[in-house]
Amino acid sequence: MLDRNISETLDHISIQVNRYFSIFIFLFGTTGNILNCLVLSRPSLRSNPCTFYFLISSIANIISITCGLTSRILSGWNMDLTSTNAFLCKFRAFIMLVSRSIAFWLIALATVDRWLLSSYRHQRRQYSSLKNAQQGTIAIIILSSFLYCQVLYCYDANMILAPLRCYGKTIICRLVTDLTYALVTILCPLLIMCIFGLMTISNIRRIHSNKSTQSKLLDINDNNKKTIKPKKQKRKRIDRYLRHVLFVQIIFLTILTIPQVIEKLYTTLTMNQRKSSLNVTIEEFIYNIVLLLTYLASGMPFYIYTLSGGNTFRNALTDLFKTK
Template identity: 80%
Template sequence: MLDIDISEILDHISTQVNRYFSTFIFLFGTIGNLLNCLVLSQPSLRSNPCAFYFLISSIANIISITCGLPSRILSGWNMDITNTNALLCKIRAFMMFVSRSIAFWLVAFAAIDRCLLSSNQCQRRQFSSLKNAQQGTIVIIILSLCFYCQVLYCYDANMISAPLHCYGKTVTCRLVTDLTYALVTILCPLLIMCIFGLMTLSNIRRIHSHRLSQSELIETSENNRKKLKSTNLQTRKRKRIDRHLRHVLFIQIIFSTILTIPQGIEKLYTTLTMNQMKSSLNITIDKFIYNFVLLLTYLASGMPFYIYTLCGGNTFRNGLMELFKTK
């Protein structure tokens, strides 16, 4: 009797979360990413390779949110068509997986770009260019489409013994999809973000120590300072933008790790234990946890604009103000 009561409570909480928390994330994330696209498209930012990665990542986040969250909202009222329509189920899952993979990998590429730009070797810094960013984006889009093409076969509607009714139809399908998602979409990009983020910090410390040693050994004459002044003024804005982009990238990596790792772990757990006998309470608990960590990943997709605005210094705030003044 107690198990039934707990199951009913969890089902009720899950329904309310899908109705209202999903709606909040949908509005919060869609508006934020749209503003991101408008700000990052401005002339002062769009030529920056890191800003370009953020721009395309924001577009991918919009696709992920608009493909995934409406079904979560409708499921709160038992009106989710993807639960019963196989074609819509496949298309929704495919678009959601591909767009989320693109968004995560582009942030990882942005971390690599910041690492290259902070290097004290000129040859490495030259790899940080808009052309390379565009080519890298095309490669990521193609690979993401290839990695998840199996979803069009594997996913099906009316799945009863799965966390969602729209889910993988066989054990092999679930294992392949969940491992691909956990490793390719979440763990590998996060690992790259962390590694290159630490390398960037190391490069920055090395550059600062090098500048300090130079300032102790070399005294610049007044005439040379005047000659360098105009060059410094021209490059100061670009360096400030690079610094702000690096800052928000680190903050985004932290939040992405916190909000997405739980789903990767949960998906692996669900797939590896799918053949075990479970009580109705355990099944309800698994579904509740799955729904909750799933929404956390959508929250991660909706947060970049607010991270950029709050933590990105005057670069993003000024861009946002200019956007409002123009409109």
């Protein structure tokens, strides 16, 4: 009797969370990412390769939130067609997983770009270019689509013994999809972000240690310095801002996505164990909560860019509203 009451309570909470918190994240995330796209497309920012990664990542986040959260919201009122329609189930899962993979990997590439730009070696800094950013983005889109093409076969509607009604139809399918998502889409990009983030900090410290020597070299020709100083200072200010917000974004991505990785790995490893109905309900409840946290992570970039890293983004946002 107690187990049934707990199960009913958790089911009720899950329904309410899907109904109302999903709507909040949807409005919060889509509005923020649309504003991101408008601001990052401005001439003062769009020529920067890191900004280009942020821009395409924001577009991918819009797609991920739209495809993923609409079904979450509708499921709160038992109106989710992806739960019963096989085609919609496969299409929605494929687009959502691919777009999320693209968004995460582009942030990882942005971290690599910051490392290249902060390098004391001129040859490495040359790799930080808009052309390379565009080529890297195309490669990520193609690889992400190829990575999740198995979803078009594996996913099916009307699944009963699964966290969602639209889920992998066999144990092997669930194993492949869950591990691909946890390891390739989440953990690998986060690992790259952390490694190259630390390497970027190391480069910055090295640059600061040689700052006195570099300033002496820059003072050789005062006339040339006066000519190039304003543009150079503006570029450095933008690079410093992008580096700062990138580090803040990595922290929030890690906090909000690691719980789902843990849940995915646990569910996969205990897939063949016999579980009580209460345990299944608890796992489904946890799945719903950590799933919404990942959508929250996809909706946060605009607010991170606005609230951290100085006035660069805020000034561009103000100019955008003035123009409109």
